Amino acid sequence: MKESIVLDVNGQEYSLALESNRLLVDVLREDLKMTGTKINCGIGVCGACTILLDGDTVNSCLMLAVDAVGKKITTIEGLADGDQLHPVQEAFVNHGAIQCGFCSPGMILSAKALLDENPRANELEIRRAISGNLCRCSGYTKIVEAIQGQTSLK
Amino acid sequence: MESNNFSIIGKKTIRFGDKQKAVGKTVYVHDMMLPNMLYGKILRSTMPHARILNIDTTKAERLPGVKAVITAKSIPLVNFGPWMQDQTLLPVDKVRYIGQEVAAVAAEDRDTAEEACELIEVDYEELTPVFDPVEAMKPEAPLVDENLAKYESLHPSVACGNMASHSSFQKGDVEKAFEDADTVVEETFSTQTQHQMYLERRVALASYDIFLERLTVWTSTQTPFMTAGHLGQVLRMPISKIRVITPPIGGGFGGKANPLFEGHTAFLSLKTGRPVKIELASEEDFMCTNPRHASVSKIKFGAKKDGTITAFQFEFYLDNGAQVFEGPAVCDLGTIFGRGPYWFENYKIDGYSVLTNKIIAGAFRGFGNPQVSWARESTLDILAEKLSMDPLELRKKNTIKTGQPMVTGQIVENSGIDKCIRHCEETHGIGHQLNGENQGRGCAFLMHPTGLLSSAAFVKIHEDGSIVVLNGAVEIGGGQSTLLAMIAAEELGVPLEKVAVVLSDTDVTPYEWQTVASRTTYNSANAVKRAAADAKQQLLKIAAEILGSDIDPEELKIRDGLIYRKSDPEKKISVHEVSFSAHYIKGGPILGRGSFFRDEPPRDPKIMSGVSTAIWPESTEGIQIIDVEVDVETGLVKPLHIGFANDCGRAINPLTIEGQMQGGAVQGLGFSLMEQYIFDNGKMVNPSLLDYAIPTAMDVPTIKATWIENPSPTGPFGARGIGEPALVPTAPAIANAIYKAVGVRINDLPMTPDKIIKAIKAKKKRKK
């Protein structure tokens, strides 16, 4: 059954007519053409589909689009301000924490969510916060360093 | 570790494209959609070995939304394969593994394509399968491919029965050497099937334009050129009518080093006249692609009392899966580098790739070296103990020196292993032991090739003096475009900001074999350096003419985009002005051309057999030192620290090297401790990221990755590639550390807790 819903994505409202079985990640990527959010496992393990829902990280591959009505969705596309990278994005680039880049959108959002909640996160807290984002290229070391550089405990 | 005397290389350089990746704007093939696009899906065999009696596609064809269905009957069939031509896109007579392509459909949406596949009816007649490579070598084993010996092959190895290839090297008299040795050790080892687990699943998008009569394919691949060649072959089209474009890909690690279903995608596009996209589901990617060869091996060392190893015998069997594919090449690498960064007087090395009715194994970072290093580096520690020697001292005694030959006869031009050892003694505490309870430090050495086959590049100079580098390498995550820009900028003497790089488009960029084997730093960069040098010569010739008739181009130098006479720097002109002049006044637009294909060393049939002529032109050495703590009650192994040193020849971009080494070591961690395919009657039963465990951020210890610069005489500015070897020594280093920690040795990978507990129990029993 098709429903008319409104999704708030990166501060903008989008009116959509969707089947209720559409996954949020597919709607973001295919209907709204925001392909920064990626899909790999489809079972909420790899974290490539991570977005922020009211500031908290969630796997958009395990959400129906209709579940997101009334919530604020932030995708990777919503982080930079024009051509100004968000500090977390800047840190990833400067530390060489990006290799193939496929995990990066989800990883960056997880980092941002952590730092928003716990700006003085230590290494263990950082690793725990990103343990739901799998990276196969980097071995995580430079990612952790990039995030550490952003904590107030410098 | 910083290089000096260079303007650009050796400095940490922010990589091109990283900002775009950070904001999620990079378009991977995963993200691509074309107007009027159809979704394709492949129907796959559910039998490990069966004759195909009939395929009925009627119901599928009638399903609304289905636009095409193909089987072996509906497309012309051409034999292909990277070495032996034993593959066809779809099977005619039988299926040989669970997951093999049987048919393919294209439909308006993914759900319809999936439903259509379910409606295709296939009648199979079950045949007896064989799943183990050692069993498959026996004369009574069922034959995976009865025609194996009949196919054409580009590899010199002879195939028969289920044996796809046999590479071997020998020198001296190992039997006598074993008899004369003071100490002999003999062990067996095994390794498991491991998946590359690139995050962007394999995906291809094909679009055939019926008016232009041209096929364009966008595919997440490490080899657009091999893909174009493959498509030309299976579609029976000239390659000039095919264009393969590869944007940055979401990881590859070898798993995308060969074409896979681009041919199926292309046929569906041809039949429908519309673009068709096939993207593997996560489960499919595990079960139907090309993971690492599993192996079993037997290894034997003979040594004198003082630790000189006089005899080395090594025999390994690779579980190839159902088709020959890359088996012969993996065998080659395993036999060539099985000896490692050492030199022994007498040796006999035999590698076999064997067909089984399982998933086809393929290229994965290391390409045979992790399997052989596992056996060798573990056994060296065992030998050391028997000799009452320190394992480091034993290794030191036998390292290969500059001027000594590899098993192929190729002379090692600048051996780095001894320098690496000294560096590790200063920097990584190699040879020291840990004091904590159940803690241990182990080390393992690596020697790995870099570069293979050919590369070409263009360097063109725009009228304003800005540069474009064109090369067929793929941006797979290793900072390929940045590296090539740096090489070109350094060679030409222009600022890096003036250099753009265009990669991986078979219409536009010149040939590049594959982006694997650390080739970009060695092969592609060499081709780019030559192209830049060629462009430079053209620039200097025109500059000399402009600056004065008495000036020889040899007298000129370029720095920061300015060309000047070395003896009189006031005589100068910018690259911009020269190029402008070339375009509009005299000379013609400047286009530098470079090609690189290192000459093959002479082959001596007395010392090798069944080995391809495509021998790796250069190599690198390295050492990993790993600290672990073992929980003796649960068998859990906790890595505490990884120290890693590699010879990079010349560090081009230090920012990338560390990341490559760290990432590879963590893949090695997965290989050592947790990753494995669990098979049940030829079927992988754990095809999901929940049940196929790869390391998370919580599983990774501190990693200190350093490098030495021991220039390669043939590498660009002396560089050697180090992208590939990072996981080669990890497993034996960990096994050696576990042995130091708790006195048990595991010979079968992965070293899961159940195996550790079993070994600890057995040790306790022996003590009693």
Next chain:
Amino acid sequence: MIQFDFIRPQSIKEACDFLDKSAEVSKVKGAGTSLLILLKQGLFRPKYLINLEELKELRFIKEEKDGSLRLGALVTHRDIETSDLIEKKYYVLKEMELDLASVQVRNRGTIGGDISHAEPFSDPPPVMVALGGEAKCQSAQGERSVSFDDFFQDYYETALEQNEILTEITIPKIHARTGCAYIKHTLRKAMDKPYVGVAVYLKLDKHEPVCKEVRIVLGAVASVPIRAREVERVLLNQEIDESFLEHASEKGSLSLNKIDIVYDMRCPEDYKKDVIPIIIKRALKLAFERANRNQ
């Protein structure tokens, strides 16, 4: 994925009423993190998906006057993980959440959804049994409480009738001289479902280190959480110290060798049997430590 009608009840009563009329063809959804996977795989093909996620009335963490804890079924794992009340007074629940899946899953996944799903390799079930909790099952006909001792019946099967919804969990007060612990044994340090999970509830005598009450519950070992009754028998009314705990774990676990270990492709049966007494011992030691501290 199959198409369905997405039903948005405005109250739990509305949800129960709808479910009552459509039980055969409906599925109840909390966050849906487990359910969506099953729908994607085609294992269920419901006509209606009854969405509970918006029912704020089911998302609460309350301490009652008698000291018991009530959790609404829609409390998320993350709510439990970050609750000050739970950290102070029911720490074992936080412990259960710390390494459960990932932050992303915990941010949406609900305790009610997890428990109703009754997956053998899940963290909450053994903890619920160890704490002696109760599940409130509501339907159009009314509500009833089911002890967690009886709630988990088989793989993916609970005491919930087809027309019932789990709305609330009650955990009795954890008194002084009581310590609880949950240890989850996994291969990796994150993401993994338990290979063996042990939840312990240990109550000591007011003054002496004598075990007055103990519940040791194993998860990921059988199709449902099971009590390590032999270990409990060894401990009950005995004076305990660390070495006695070790002895009890080893001796009592011998009987566990006879149980039907649920098939787990990740490790051999023998390994689980080897590791069970170890994890029991560790969980008991931790609970004992906490019981001593909890005056």
